[in-house]
Amino acid sequence: MTDATSAPKAAPQRKGLAALEVDTRLLGMIGAFVLICLAFHFASDGRFITPRNLFNLTIQTASVAIMATGMVFVIVMRHIDLSVGSVLATCSAVMAMMQTAVVPEWFGLGLDHPAIAPLAILAGLVTGALIGAFHGWLIGYLAIPAFIVTLGGLLIWRNVAWYLTSGQTIGPLNETFQLFGGINGTLGETWSWIVGALAAAAAVWSLISARRNKISHEMPVKPLWAEAALALVVVAGILGFVALLNAYTVPWRVLEREFAARGAVMPEGYSEGYGLPISVVLVIAVAIVMTVIARRTRFGRYIFATGGNPDAAELSGIDTRMLTVKVFALLGVLCALAAVVASARLTNHSNDIGILDELRVIAAAVIGGTALKGGIGTIYGAIIGALIMQSLQSGMAMVGVDAPLQNIVVGSVLVFAVFVDILYRKRTGARD
Amino acid sequence: MVDYSGTPLVELRDISIAFGGVQAVDRVSLDLYPGEVVGLLGHNGAGKSTLIKCLSGAYTRDSGEILIDGQPADIRSPADARHHNIETIYQTLALADNLDAPANLFLGRELTTKLGLVDDARMESETRKIMARLNPNFRKINEPVSALSGGQRQSVAIARAVYFNARILIMDEPTAALGVHETKMVADLIEELKSQGLGIFLISHDTREMMDLCDRVSVMKNGQLIGTERVEDVTEDDILSMIILGKNPRAAA
Numbered sequence: 028m029t030d031a032t033s034a035p036k037a038a039p040q041r042k043g044l045a046a047l048e049v050d051t052r053l054l055g056m057i058g059a060f061v062l063i064c065l066a067f068h069f070a071s072d073g074r075f076i077t078p079r080n081l082f083n084l085t086i087q088t089a090s091v092a093i094m095a096t097g098m099v100f101v102i103v104m105r106h107i108d109l110s111v112g113s114v115l116a117t118c119s120a121v122m123a124m125m126q127t128a129v130v131p132e133w134f135g136l137g138l139d140h141p142a143i144a145p146l147a148i149l150a151g152l153v154t155g156a157l158i159g160a161f162h163g164w165l166i167g168y169l170a171i172p173a174f175i176v177t178l179g180g181l182l183i184w185r186n187v188a189w190y191l192t193s194g195q196t197i198g199p200l201n202e203t204f205q206l207f208g209g210i211n212g213t214l215g216e217t218w219s220w221i222v223g224a225l226a227a228a229a230a231v232w233s234l235i236s237a238r239r240n241k242i243s244h245e246m247p248v249k250p251l252w253a254e255a256a257l258a259l260v261v262v263a264g265i266l267g268f269v270a271l272l273n274a275y276t277v278p279w280r281v282l283e284r285e286f287a288a289r290g291a292v293m294p295e296g297y298s299e300g301y302g303l304p305i306s307v308v309l310v311i312a313v314a315i316v317m318t319v320i321a322r323r324t325r326f327g328r329y330i331f332a333t334g335g336n337p338d339a340a341e342l343s344g345i346d347t348r349m350l351t352v353k354v355f356a357l358l359g360v361l362c363a364l365a366a367v368v369a370s371a372r373l374t375n376h377s378n379d380i381g382i383l384d385e386l387r388v389i390a391a392a393v394i395g396g397t398a399l400k401g402g403i404g405t406i407y408g409a410i411i412g413a414l415i416m417q418s419l420q421s422g423m424a425m426v427g428v429d430a431p432l433q434n435i436v437v438g439s440v441l442v443f444a445v446f447v448d449i450l451y452r453k454r455t456g457a458r459d
Numbered sequence: 460m461v462d463y464s465g466t467p468l469v470e471l472r473d474i475s476i477a478f479g480g481v482q483a484v485d486r487v488s489l490d491l492y493p494g495e496v497v498g499l500l501g502h503n504g505a506g507k508s509t510l511i512k513c514l515s516g517a518y519t520r521d522s523g524e525i526l527i528d529g530q531p532a533d534i535r536s537p538a539d540a541r542h543h544n545i546e547t548i549y550q551t552l553a554l555a556d557n558l559d560a561p562a563n564l565f566l567g568r569e570l571t572t573k574l575g576l577v578d579d580a581r582m583e584s585e586t587r588k589i590m591a592r593l594n595p596n597f598r599k600i601n602e603p604v605s606a607l608s609g610g611q612r613q614s615v616a617i618a619r620a621v622y623f624n625a626r627i628l629i630m631d632e633p634t635a636a637l638g639v640h641e642t643k644m645v646a647d648l649i650e651e652l653k654s655q656g657l658g659i660f661l662i663s664h665d666t667r668e669m670m671d672l673c674d675r676v677s678v679m680k681n682g683q684l685i686g687t688e689r690v691e692d693v694t695e696d697d698i699l700s701m702i703i704l705g706k707n708p709r710a711a712a
Contacts, residue, residue: 244584323576325569328558332566335555342517342553343567344538402557 049257052396052451056411063415067422075422078275082301085272086209086372088417089306090115090365091384095391095409096317097358100327102392103334104354105401106166106173110180111362112384114158116188118366122151123197123376126204144203151363158184159359160352167351181385189378198375208371212305216273219302223269226311227262234258272307273300306368310410313364318406330354334401390437391416394444415440461495461674466529468493468658469627474513474523483509485682486523491627491658496649497687498673499662500702506682507662508550511629514660515547516540527627538567546625550632550662552616556605560597561586563604564619589618593648610641617648628652628659634668646672666695666702680705 067075074080094111101108125147131138158180165176199205206212214222234254241248248254277299286293321327333340333347340347365384370376393399394415395408419440423433467490476484484506491497499507513520516537525532527543534540540547554563561582569577570585583600590597594614604612613636620628630649634642649659649672663669669676670690677687678701686707688697697708 240580244580246580246583319576323579325571325577328562328566328569328577332555332558332562335557336553338551339553339555339563339566342515342537342547342549344536344541345567402555 052405053407053411055451056395056408056415060411060415060418063418063422067418067426070426071422074425078271080421080425082272082275082304084414084418084421085307085310086304087421088413089209089304089310090369090372090381091387091391091417092310092410092413093313093361093365093368094358094384094388095395095413096313096406097361098388098392099317099395099397099404099406099409100321100330100354101173101358102389102397102399103401103404104330104351105334105337106351106354107389107399108162108173108177108180108355108358109385109389110162110177110184111358111365111388112381113181113184113188114155114359114362115366115369115381115384116378117158117184117191118151118155118363119370119376119380120188120191120197121154122147122204122363122366123200123370124191125150126201127197138201141203143201147201147204148367151366152360155359155361155363155366156356157359159362160356162359163352163355166355167348185382188380192376192378194378196375196377198373198377200370200374200376204367205371205374206305207309207367208374209304209306209368210301211371211374213272213301214303214305214308216300216302219269219273219300222303222308223266227265230261230265231258234261269303272304273302275301277301306372309364309368313361314406314410321406326350326353331402334403336402387413387416390441394441396448398448461492463492465492467491467526468495468528469514469660470524470526470529471510471514472524472526474510474520474525476509476513476518476521482682484513484520487679487682487684489677489684489687491660493626493656493658494653495675496653496659496661496673498669498676499660499679500664500666500669500676500698501679502702505679507679508631509682510679511547511631511660511662514540514627515545515629517547541568541623544624544626545629546620546623546627547629548616548620548631548633550635552612554604554612554615557603559601559603560590560607560615560618561600563615564589564622566619568623585622586618589622590614593618593621594644609636610638613637613641613645617645621648621652626657628657629662630659631662632664633661634663634665642668666698670695670698678702678707 064076094115098108098111126143127138129150130136130140130143130146136142162173162176162180165171166173213219234257238248238254249257279293279298282297282299283293321331329340329345329347329350332343333345333350337347366381369380373380391413392404392409393412395405395410395412397404397409416437419437420433423436428436469489469491471487471489473486473488474484475482475486487506487510489497489510499511501507509518512518513523514525514534516534516539519535525534527545532539532543534543534545537547555566558566561579564586565582570581572578586600590600594611597611597614599607599611604615607615613633617633620630634645637645646668649661652659661669661673673690675687675689676693676698678685678698680702683705685701685705688707701707
């Protein structure tokens, strides 16, 4: 079975930039993000690209980014989830009630018991998993379209949250719990550098082991200089990110208060950076785990296979119905994690938490290159998509664009991004 | 020559399956011996593909028995069929277009590392090995199969069936989308697999091709088996009249 177009020919040696084999889509998205940042930087007289603003940007993006990684799997499987914002609200309500009523009063442990935060988070994660699994069961086993199930879920879980809290704002939340919110929980400079160094080492190690594995199976590898250049860029990126977040210093009044509380006097000229927020570390951990699931596990392989051709997946012995349950349960767990981050950032649970998040999450996944027809999508794309959405939103707020105009721009960007993506696919597809 | 004295590799006994009110397959019995190719012929909608899907596990029969090596086999899913070393090449090829050739070849049976993660490098190298045998010109190992030509896609589907040491191979119109050269390669492959002792069910519309490739042909019409004949005993016209008239001229004679 030969084919004229694939007549034997030597594989051309890649030269220059092509030897790096970098994903052009990834470069394009990073380019778009940088462009947006620069545009707002000049429009706001240099207030956008500052450690303080970028710090805020990362913690504001965290909750949507966490959910967007799960939404990628759902969309890749040709489904959709419109209920994530409401599921987030229900998980948040459950966790808020655990902290303020269930554990302190029913269990009688009081408001400051160290078990409060872990128990609350556990309850939230279980709630998210159960809701997601239930949606998945309705979709996979009863064959109700995901659009309908989660549209119903959008209304149901928003109001279950309301019932759980009797519509009240619940707060302030437990202090340990608040560590996941962002500004209230950062690693500080030293630990940020340690985490950054570990991450850089892990990235280099994974590049080396991938190369070794390829060589051991006698497969072509990139030239060594290209591999080294790639490693250098990755390491510089990671350490640069840490340096940036460390450069955002804690206001001196706050530091003075801390010293005073310890009964000490703050030395002259003392300063301290915030460093990596715990919520951002959480996003990065989620991104790594989800990427490994997508690329290196059977579960992930089956998600993509089912999205590409559901019949082929079934004929290959894949239980696509159970797979649907698992994928929605996974997104439910991620909604619960996002609920931890979102409510901790606000320091309370309110009725409107997560409103319209479903649209932000879907938009982040789609801007990040996830195809609604299924089968295609990346985790890093969804996270950059979330960053792009958030930077547009906060950039416009900073520049003083009217609120209605902000949403008009964000909506237009979503449609335009998908159009650009279609053009990109056509051009790269034509070359194949 | 095929040895008909032993136990048949596969015996289908009185298989029936209905969809809604339509009796798609009506009490059909067939058998297949090691090293034999049995062709299934009939009009579109005669029930050939449906019957064969009962064996490959895509459908579950309403009644009837399947015996493998004389032992009853309860086949209710594609995984059950694979467990009995039954491999199928579907007319639609059943490939996930967004995945590359190794991912498709090992779909549902991925090779894994000690940590339980999929071992892409090993699967790719295995794919290169089997492709070198089946289709030496196959180069696009790392591209999604949507970027492949019809013949290349077909070779991925065939590689998937051959790699896992099938004992029973089902081929549903394996040459329908192929050019002359590729069709010849499929025919050669069938000969090779036959000589290794595999049993092959072949579905096709091309009567001439079937006369060349098969040891026996079975003709179906409206869900029923019209007859099974050794190719030496019948002419192409006999088979055509079985397909069209639904009567076996030899049985009538």
